[in-house]
Structure formats: structure tokens, C-alpha cells
Amino acid sequence: MIRGKPDEDEYWNSSKFKAFTFDDEDDDFTRLKESKRAVNSIRSLVEEEDEEDDVEKVSWSGEPVGSISWSVKETASSIRSTGEVRDQSFPKINTAPSLPKNSSGYSLSSLFKAFGETSIRNYAPELRKPKSEYKVRYVYSLEKFRSLQDKLLLLDEAVNAHDGNVITAVLIYLKKSLSKENLFRELITREIALRHYIHFLKEIEEQKLLLMQYRDHLNIRDENKRRDFLKSCLSLPFSPDDATHVQDHYTLLERQIIIEANDKQVESSGQADIFKKYPRKASILNMPIITTLYYSCFYHYGESDGTYSSPANIRKTFRISDKQFLLTCLGARAKLKAWFDVDALFTTKNWLGYTKKRSPIGFHRIVDILQKNNAPVQVLQEYVNLVEDAEQKISLAQKYKCHDVIINTYRDLKDRQQLIVYRGKVERGSSEYRKIEEILSNSVR
Amino acid sequence: MTVVVLIAIYREVKGWAGVLLCSTSGPMAHSVRRDAPELPDFSLLKRLARDQLIYLLEQLPGRKDLFIEADLMSPLDRIANVTTLKQHDVDKLYKVEYKPIVSTSDQLCFLIRPRIKTVKWICDVVNADKAFGRFRKYKIIFSPQKFYACENLLEEQGIFGDVTTDEWSFYLLPLDDDIISLELPEFFRDNFLEGDQRWVRTAGSALHLLHSVYGPFSKLYGIGRCSKMAYESWREQVEEGEQRARQAEIGNVFLIDRDVDLVTPLCSQVVYEGLVDDIFRIKCGCVEFGPDVTSSDKSIKVMLNSQDKVFNEIRNEHFSQVFGFLSQKARNLQTAYDKRSGMDIKQMKTFVSEELKGLKQEHRLLSLHIGASESMMKRKTKQDFQELLKTEHSLLEGFEIRECISYIEEHINRQVSMVESMRLLCLLSLTENGLLPKDYRSLKAQFLQSYGIDHLLTFSNLKQLGLLVEQQPGETLTVMESRVGKLVNDKTAGKLTDAFSSLAKKSNFRALGRRLNLVPKSDEEYDLRVPRDMAYIFSGAYIPLSCKLIEQVLERDGWTGLEEVTRMLNGHEFAVTAGSNGSDARVKTDSQRIILVMFLGGCTFSEISALRFLGREKGLKFIVVTTAITNSARLLESMLDNHA
Numbered sequence A: 001m002i003r004g005k006p007d008e009d010e011y012w013n014s015s016k017f018k019a020f021t022f023d024d025e026d027d028d029f030t031r032l033k034e035s036k037r038a039v040n041s042i043r044s045l046v047e048e049e050d051e052e053d054d055v056e057k058v059s060w061s062g063e064p065v066g067s068i069s070w071s072v073k074e075t076a077s078s079i080r081s082t083g084e085v086r087d088q089s090f091p092k093i094n095t096a097p098s099l100p101k102n103s104s105g106y107s108l109s110s111l112f113k114a115f116g117e118t119s120i121r122n123y124a125p126e127l128r129k130p131k132s133e134y135k136v137r138y139v140y141s142l143e144k145f146r147s148l149q150d151k152l153l154l155l156d157e158a159v160n161a162h163d164g165n166v167i168t169a170v171l172i173y174l175k176k177s178l179s180k181e182n183l184f185r186e187l188i189t190r191e192i193a194l195r196h197y198i199h200f201l202k203e204i205e206e207q208k209l210l211l212m213q214y215r216d217h218l219n220i221r222d223e224n225k226r227r228d229f230l231k232s233c234l235s236l237p238f239s240p241d242d243a244t245h246v247q248d249h250y251t252l253l254e255r256q257i258i259i260e261a262n263d264k265q266v267e268s269s270g271q272a273d274i275f276k277k278y279p280r281k282a283s284i285l286n287m288p289i290i291t292t293l294y295y296s297c298f299y300h301y302g303e304s305d306g307t308y309s310s311p312a313n314i315r316k317t318f319r320i321s322d323k324q325f326l327l328t329c330l331g332a333r334a335k336l337k338a339w340f341d342v343d344a345l346f347t348t349k350n351w352l353g354y355t356k357k358r359s360p361i362g363f364h365r366i367v368d369i370l371q372k373n374n375a376p377v378q379v380l381q382e383y384v385n386l387v388e389d390a391e392q393k394i395s396l397a398q399k400y401k402c403h404d405v406i407i408n409t410y411r412d413l414k415d416r417q418q419l420i421v422y423r424g425k426v427e428r429g430s431s432e433y434r435k436i437e438e439i440l441s442n443s444v445r
Numbered sequence B: 001m002t003v004v005v006l007i008a009i010y011r012e013v014k015g016w017a018g019v020l021l022c023s024t025s026g027p028m029a030h031s032v033r034r035d036a037p038e039l040p041d042f043s044l045l046k047r048l049a050r051d052q053l054i055y056l057l058e059q060l061p062g063r064k065d066l067f068i069e070a071d072l073m074s075p076l077d078r079i080a081n082v083t084t085l086k087q088h089d090v091d092k093l094y095k096v097e098y099k100p101i102v103s104t105s106d107q108l109c110f111l112i113r114p115r116i117k118t119v120k121w122i123c124d125v126v127n128a129d130k131a132f133g134r135f136r137k138y139k140i141i142f143s144p145q146k147f148y149a150c151e152n153l154l155e156e157q158g159i160f161g162d163v164t165t166d167e168w169s170f171y172l173l174p175l176d177d178d179i180i181s182l183e184l185p186e187f188f189r190d191n192f193l194e195g196d197q198r199w200v201r202t203a204g205s206a207l208h209l210l211h212s213v214y215g216p217f218s219k220l221y222g223i224g225r226c227s228k229m230a231y232e233s234w235r236e237q238v239e240e241g242e243q244r245a246r247q248a249e250i251g252n253v254f255l256i257d258r259d260v261d262l263v264t265p266l267c268s269q270v271v272y273e274g275l276v277d278d279i280f281r282i283k284c285g286c287v288e289f290g291p292d293v294t295s296s297d298k299s300i301k302v303m304l305n306s307q308d309k310v311f312n313e314i315r316n317e318h319f320s321q322v323f324g325f326l327s328q329k330a331r332n333l334q335t336a337y338d339k340r341s342g343m344d345i346k347q348m349k350t351f352v353s354e355e356l357k358g359l360k361q362e363h364r365l366l367s368l369h370i371g372a373s374e375s376m377m378k379r380k381t382k383q384d385f386q387e388l389l390k391t392e393h394s395l396l397e398g399f400e401i402r403e404c405i406s407y408i409e410e411h412i413n414r415q416v417s418m419v420e421s422m423r424l425l426c427l428l429s430l431t432e433n434g435l436l437p438k439d440y441r442s443l444k445a446q447f448l449q450s451y452g453i454d455h456l457l458t459f460s461n462l463k464q465l466g467l468l469v470e471q472q473p474g475e476t477l478t479v480m481e482s483r484v485g486k487l488v489n490d491k492t493a494g495k496l497t498d499a500f501s502s503l504a505k506k507s508n509f510r511a512l513g514r515r516l517n518l519v520p521k522s523d524e525e526y527d528l529r530v531p532r533d534m535a536y537i538f539s540g541a542y543i544p545l546s547c548k549l550i551e552q553v554l555e556r557d558g559w560t561g562l563e564e565v566t567r568m569l570n571g572h573e574f575a576v577t578a579g580s581n582g583s584d585a586r587v588k589t590d591s592q593r594i595i596l597v598m599f600l601g602g603c604t605f606s607e608i609s610a611l612r613f614l615g616r617e618k619g620l621k622f623i624v625v626t627t628a629i630t631n632s633a634r635l636l637e638s639m640l641d642n643h644a
Helices: A008-015 A025-048 A051-058 A068-081 A105-114 A148-160 A164-177 A180-187 A191-203 A210-219 A224-234 A240-269 A273-277 A291-299 A313-318 A322-335 A341-348 A361-372 A375-386 A391-401 A403-413 A418-421 A431-444 B002-017 B043-058 B068-080 B081-087 B116-131 B146-158 B184-191 B202-212 B227-242 B270-281 B309-314 B320-344 B345-382 B385-397 B402-414 B418-430 B436-450 B453-466 B477-481 B509-516 B534-538 B547-555 B565-568 B605-618 B631-637
Strands: A347-349 A353-357 B064-068 B088-094 B109-110 B137-142 B163-167 B172-175 B179-181 B219-223 B251-257 B286-289 B302-303 B573-577 B594-600 B621-626
Touching: A051 A347, A051 A431, A051 B202, A051 B453, A105 B068, A148 A164, A148 A180, A148 A191, A148 B320, A164 A191, A164 A418, A164 B146, A164 B202, A180 A191, A180 B547, A210 A224, A210 A240, A210 B453, A224 A240, A224 B081, A240 A273, A240 A291, A240 A313, A240 B453, A273 A291, A291 B202, A291 B436, A313 A322, A313 B453, A322 B402, A341 A347, A361 A375, A375 A391, A375 A403, A391 A403, A403 A418, A403 A431, A431 B270, B043 B068, B043 B172, B043 B202, B064 B068, B068 B109, B068 B172, B081 B088, B109 B116, B116 B146, B202 B227, B202 B594, B202 B621, B219 B227, B219 B547, B227 B251, B227 B573, B227 B594, B251 B547, B270 B286, B270 B345, B270 B605, B286 B345, B309 B320, B309 B345, B320 B345, B320 B402, B385 B402, B385 B418, B402 B418, B402 B436, B418 B436, B418 B453, B418 B631, B436 B453, B534 B547, B534 B573, B534 B605, B547 B594, B547 B605, B605 B621
Parallel strands: B064 B088, B064 B109, B109 B137, B137 B163, B179 B621, B219 B251, B251 B594, B594 B621
Antiparallel strands: A347 A353, B172 B179, B219 B573, B286 B302
């Protein structure tokens, strides 16, 4: 379908191009018209191969059709012949591209002045004939747009048509006919075109933008090659923050390769109990930092800071926060049911030598994690006891059946009533039942 | 047995709703207003698509093998079946898998989306044949249209001419009585992230098709850059085409860009249909329920639409209301079955022939949805859903933000679901107009540690789109400005060095929330049994911005009085009426009360539920046209780049 409109002049006078003055510079005007025609013809080239199919494809009537191919043709021809024509035109609204971020509300509202005025365009009835009758098939070749100015007009015209397909088509032509430097210099001031171009390059896998270059490591299977590639990325001009992350990525993989080689060997030689008891399910290569830390807390706990595989070393190298370290370590040690290690995580000594339990996260959270790792009641209740909020403590204790905690709390609160209620909930004759009995009888005095 | 299960789940779910429910027989079926107009019949669209496909297949006469792009298979299934294809000489069907092919046919037909990757693969196939000296005929059918870049690739690869190309204008797939999808999930990323306008014309053509079959439209409203361009494209197509005089079935149209409201699709869905989509992922109107739902060892695929009588009654309900309804249904069913006991032979015969089939069908559906509810309940309880919802609501309300940040941080630290962590971070950024630089750096670093450093790419994408950004120094003033409702004037016009973040913009969520009353006061009780507004879809915590805009514009018949709102949404609003010779907009025909809402970039089931609610309240009918059904996971997954 050809978009060149018969009333082109009217169209152009009412449009909102500010960069050109149509009346004075005939040259520009002609060129512009030419660009527009070319752009429109691309659309038709792109969309239709065969003039025959043309009408059939674009216009489906609303009538219920018979069936199969016959009906498709029927449908098409019925559109040509039936019905009267009504004026049904809608106003054109200004869709001039604007950078949304940079435009204030003011400039936008001024752009919108075109609204409201609902102009109705009355087309001459003779132009309402089916398209194919007046359509001249321009076989447009973009080759004739040779000067830079013409090429840019063509591009701007394509952008103004809001059809990404056409914009990309023109860009493909420009890519072939302009040097890289020239093309990029012009695209820099044409955001919409630039974005289309970058997306196109990305799709045909020709792009080499900063992060995309880094992204290439994903396509490298061999871990040593991948590591070397990441090393080469270190010299790319990342922002300071991102540079740190990329450096971390390289360091991490470098160490994972060392750890993996070592552990694989140890595991297969059967030297270490831990690997025999808990065979590794997967390689540690390409796992996130925290997964690596978990792995190290699981298999390499207690190693000296000097080894790459020790939790302390990983913690230091990747600047892992106290909270994060504790959570990961807790998870790993609890999984192994190493309750002694769990205990040690929270124990601090003050200067007088007294020990105290501390945690950078609330103890109710600790209880939650321990419980999810199937910690026994004896372990759980120790941490339930450390929960500061009495109400929360009781509810956790009830949830996890830590009888001692509940009984002691009620005892300390001297809440006889609650104790009696609770006695009804525990098994008759059990140790906790006896304990409640004892407290109740003691407090009778 | 079912009732017992229900009651048990029912008790558990009460917490979610925050409202004590004492009755199991909530007024589920809303009385439909008598004057609500009938919806047009969209099955015609399927028929048109099928007929055109058959026509195209016939353009390659003789036996042929057909290769279908994976994500075209479900849509194709909805409009044609294998028999139809076989009848038109399709021999074997293959899925496009980007591998060398095994076909022995002399004619190959490829039914694909216009994607470079797929065309490249076809080039490889053709060139491999050439290398073997093998001669075949090839045809590519692009759906819904071709792109020049694809044909250019054929030319570059030296096979232009060896391959014929065609277009299958399958723009619209009706998923239900009131939902039509373009099935183009990539629309969101291409348009809003990459800034590629390749689908604008597609959207215009889809609208044009609806206009020619169900129009003429008399009024169009819209907001967003893409909506405006789609409108223009549609208008041009209308002017080029012929318009026949006919009675309009759809009078009004509302176009909206997804990036006008990114908060809504990122919220956890709690309306039944949305929740099913969040958990099981509804694909092309069909869901696969696993063994945990069917309580057998098999999975089953079920169509979820208005034909399913049980589903139809619960789809728009808040999840907490669903149990009461299902248990009531179960009881009624029991009663109906029990009637048998006192029957004589004749009555029994009538019962079996007239009622039993219906009852059995209902029984099947009922146990399916009870199973689904049970399974969803279990999963949500396991992931501490209630605490998650609390955090979400706090973010929407702007309440206890530090606590929310700690919660998100711990979520990341514990390596719980990556997409969930990202969702919460984005919600934080959108509602707070960006993160403080200190928080941004710290949360980003922790995220990369927990989920992999290659998510650097994800962060870059999220920033570019404006989903997760850092507040710029000096921006506090701007936030203050927007608080007092002033014009937001971003002076940091970072020209083109910043081309990649230029689509990013401030969300102004708080200010919008206040102006449009999106977040009801939290101390008020919200009775989910009798929803008073669209906020019910989010447990009464938030009225979706997208739907609120639609409501306001319809009420005002335009954007008058909403100037401040549109300014905060970065403008690009419009409202246009057909020329005076067109159908008179003032005539209150049924078509004037049918509103077609087109979401460019996707919409969620929750939004559809909200619009259905609005329709019932106002005596309107909404038809949702969307580029794809989306939800938080789909939206965020489209931002990922960290796979080879």
C-alpha cells in the first residue's frame, strides 16, 4: 500500500516540522517530499511482494465469511464494492518525538496545542477509489539518496513516521553507505534513530557496547577461557562501582577454579570425611559469591584465613557484611547440625571475660532459620529464650513447642492462671507437666 | 471431604484479608445491571485468522512440512487444529528449535515471528541444503508482519529469491469474551527498554482491524508516547482504507502505555485469576495443573475462561472470598446428589438424563479449583506471604520504609527467589522516586553477591527503563516539589551521552497517589465481601493507577481537570472525537457503553478484574486488548540478559 497521499500539500502545510521552512527553500521541500515518498515506499516494499495480494491482505471486512481461501478472496472483493462512504476522519495529533526525561510539562503542553481543533479533512470522492486503481508502484531504490543531507532527511522522515520497521530499513541503508564515524556522529543527535540502530546491531550480534562486551563471557564455556576473558574486561571503562563488581567477578572465578580443582581431587581420593558424608551435588564454578561462601562454610569450615577456600578469606576478599556472613554461615552449619559452631557464632566475650550472645539480626529470625533446618527443641529453645520481646517469645515458643521457655516465662511473670491453662495443653505425666505441678505447688506456700 | 479441606484452608487465609469473615456464603455473584450492553462476538477474529492462514498455505501447493515457532504454537492451537493443517497438505509439523532439520519433504514452510534469530536459522537450513546439492522450495510466513531487517538478512545470506515470504496478519487472538491478546510479550522490552518502535504499526493495525469489524469508533482517549504513535498509525490506516456505513458495536477506545503505570503489574496478585497466573502461569488462556492440584499422578491442562462456570464466578474475587464460595458450592452439590436417595425409578431416570451430567461436570471443576486453591495456599504459607504483603503495602503507603529496606535486604541475603527480590527493589524505587545512593549501592552489591555478578546487566536494564534507579544528588528538592504538587522540572538534561537512560523517568508515585486517592487510609477496615472500589483487588490497599486513570477520564469525558496528573505522568495524553459526519457521540447507543481498553506493553489479570468491577459499577462493558497478559515475573524476566 502506498502512503503518498494525493493531498500531500495540505498535509505538509499542516504538519509540525520546525527544522525546515517549506515556502522559502524549494530544495529542501522537494528533498523532503522525496524522502517521504521513499520512506513510504519502503513500507510498501517491506510489506507487500505481490500487487495482487495487496488489497486482500490489508482489508478484512466484518462480514462473516464462507470459508477457506475462496472466502478470503470473497472478503476482499466485497470490501471494494459494498457500502457507502462516510466521513469518519479523526484528527492528527502531534507525535513529534521528544525526550521524555528532558522535557518539562510546559514544553509538552505547548506541543499539545494541536489538540482540540478537530480538523476534518474532506477528500475528493474520486480519490476514494480502491487503492490499487490509482496506486503507482514506485520501485524505490534508496541508492539515489547520496548526499549526506539527503540521507539525513530520509532518516528524519522515517523517524517521523513512527514505524520502527521503516526506521531500521533506512538505517540498514545508511550503515551500508556511510562510514561508521559519519553515521555515529549523526546518530548522536538523533536519539530515536540511535536506539533503533543499537538494537539492530544487538540483534545481528555486531554490537560491542560496554556491558554487552562484558556479557560475552556468558558465551564462553571453558572456565579458564572465561576467566581470562573476564580479566580482559577489567580494562574497560566501567563506572567505579561496576569496575569493582567486574573485578570481583574475575577474582571469584579465579578462586572457584582453584577450589574446584582441589576439592574434586580430595573428593575422589576419599581423604576427607566431609565429602564422603555429603558428596558434592554440583561444581562450584560460576556460582554466586554467597553460594561460594555457603559452600566454604560447609566444606572448609575452620580452615585458616590464608587459604582461598576458607570462609574468613572469602568474607574479607568480597567485603561481605556481618549480617550476610552470619546468615550464610548459620545456614551451612545448621544444615550439618553442627550446633556447637552455631553456638560459637553468637558468643562474644566482654573485657571481663563474661560470655554473652549477640546477633546483628533479631533472634526471632535466627530461630526461624534454625527451625527450617530441623534444629531440635533443645537448640531452638535456647534461641527462643534470647528473643527480647516477651510476647513474641511466647508465641515462638508455642509455635515450636518449647515448653520450658513458656513455663519459665509464666513463672517469672507469676502468671498462675496461664500456667494452669498451659498445664491442660501438655501431656499428663510428662516432664513439663510435672514441672508445672511443681511450680504451682511451690507457689501455694 | 472437600468441605473439610476448605474450612481448614479458609481459616488460614483469614489472616490475609485482615477482615474477619463469619459467613461462608458471601454474595459472590454480583448482580449485573440490567442495562449493561452485550459484548460483540469476537470469534469472528479467529475465523478470519484461520481463513487467511489456509489461504497462505495454499500458496505453496502440494505436500509440505511446517515448522512453527514455539511461541506461535499455542495461539495457533486456539484457532486451528492439526486436521485443518493436514487438510491443506501439511505433512509433518515441527517446532523451530534452531537445530539442523531432519525433514525429507521437498517443500518447507516456516511459520514464524519476524525475528533475526529465527531467520538466521532458516538461512542456515537453506544454505546447508545448498551445500548438499539438495533442491527444495521454501516459504516463510511471518506473523503478524514482516520486517525489512529480516528480508535484508535473507539477501545478505544469498538466499533471497530462493525463499518466498508472506505475511499472516494474525494480529488478535480472543482469549475470552472480553480479553483479546496480540500475544507479543516482546513488545514491552522492545518498545520500552530498547526504544525500538517496530511494533507501533502492528498495534495500529490491530486497532484498525477492530475498527473495521466492530467500529466505527467515535471517541479515543489515550496516554503515553506509544499510545499516541499507535493512534496516529491507526488514523493513517483508517484514512487510507474504506469505511462502510455500519452500526458500531464498540464506541470508545482508551489506549494506555504500560510505562504509565509500572507499579500495578509489580504488585502481588491476590485476586483468584491473577493468583493462578502468578503461581501456575496461564499461557494463552490455558493452565497446567500439576499433581499437587489434581491429587493424582498426572498433570492436566485446563482452559480458564468464562465457559468454566465455577471459574467464572471466582476469577474476579479476592482469594480470601474464594473458599467461602467453593465450600458453599460443594455443599449445594452434595445436596443435589443426595436428592437421589428418595427417588423412584422414574425420577432417577430423569435425574440421570437431565441433571447428572451437569453435576458431574460441576463436581470436576469444583474439585479442580479446590485443589488449586489448596496448593496455592500451601505455597504462599511456605514463603511467608503475609509478611511479604505487609511489606508491599507499606511501600505503597510510604510507611516504615527503613523496615521495608531491611526486609528486602534479608530477602536478598537469604537468597530467596531472585525475581521476588528484584520485584521488591523495583517497587521500592518506583514508590520512593528512586533509592538513596547509599541504599542503591549497598542493595545492588548484596544482590550481585547473592544472585550472581552477571546481574550487572539486569541492573543496567532496570535503570534504563526507570524501574530501579538511584536518586540523583539534589533530587530531594524535586521530590519536595512534587510533594507540594508543583511542576516537576528536571533540569539535568543529560543530552545524548545519556541516551540509554533517557526513557527513564520519575514515577511521582506518592504525589499521584495523593491526588488520585490511590491508597486508602490503612486504619479503615476494608470489607472484601462487599468491595467498595477497585482497591479490593489488592486487599483494599491500593487502587491500580492504570484503572483509576481510565475511570477518571471516562467520568470527565477527557483529561480536563487532570492536568496536574498528566504532568506527573510525563504528558502524552489525548482525547479525540470523530468528525461531525461520523456517528454522533452523544447518542447513547449501546456501543457508547462498550469501551475497548488497549494496553501497550501488557496488562495483568488483576487490572482486568478491576475493570470488570468498574464496568459493573457504571453499567459499562470493558474489552481489554493487550499486547500480552503480563505479571511481575514475566515483566522482570524480560529484563534479564544473564543467559548465554
